[in-house]
Amino acid sequence: MDKAVKIPGPDHPITIERSPLRVIVKVDGRVIADTTEALSLREASYPEVLYVPRKDVDMSQLERSSHTTYCPYKGECSYYSIPAGGQKATNAVWTYEMPYESVAAIKEHLAFYRDRVDSFETREA
Numbered sequence: 001m002d003k004a005v006k007i008p009g010p011d012h013p014i015t016i017e018r019s020p021l022r023v024i025v026k027v028d029g030r031v032i033a034d035t036t037e038a039l040s041l042r043e044a045s046y047p048e049v050l051y052v053p054r055k056d057v058d059m060s061q062l063e064r065s066s067h068t069t070y071c072p073y074k075g076e077c078s079y080y081s082i083p084a085g086g087q088k089a090t091n092a093v094w095t096y097e098m099p100y101e102s103v104a105a106i107k108e109h110l111a112f113y114r115d116r117v118d119s120f121e122t123r124e125a
Contacts, residue, residue: 012073015042016105023050025112026119027092028084032112033057036125039109043073050122051109054095067091075100080110085117092116 019040025033035056041049062080069077074096082089095110096103114120 012044013042014044014073014103016040016103019050020125021050021122022125023052024119024121025052025117026121027061027082027089027117029118030061030084031058032061032082032117033110039105041103041106041111049111051106051111054108054110057110062093065091069094071096073100074103074106082117089116 017040019038021038022036023033023038024031033052033056035052037053037056039051041051043049061082061084063083065079065081067079069079071077075098077094077096079091080093080095082092085092092113093110094113096106099107112120
């Protein structure tokens with residue numbers, strides 16, 4: 001994604017663009033994700049969320065959870081836990097596997113709760 005995608009809606013704007021940062025996520029000394037192709041999603045007044053391409057995540061370190069949520073702007077959300085991180089890393093990862101068309105760019109991407117992993121590092125790519 002080379003340019004920002006702006007989703008209309010004055011009450012709840014969402015912007016998705018390519019992040020210039022390298023993102024490295026670690027749990028229990030293991031690299032779970034390492035990418036220079038993250039997407040930055042900014043939604044209304046919420047903090048920025050970096051979505052990591054699935055291809056840059058060690059999916060063998062994740063365990064699908066039965067937990068799900070729904071966002072009226074993005075769709076159904078599925079979760080993964082990271083067993084190596086213990087209880088703290090339960091439902092530490094989320095993804096929109098079939099996002100609404102307006103946020104389709106985040107399909108095949110995962111996001112991490114920064115307080116549920118040991119290290120969420122960002123630096124210039």
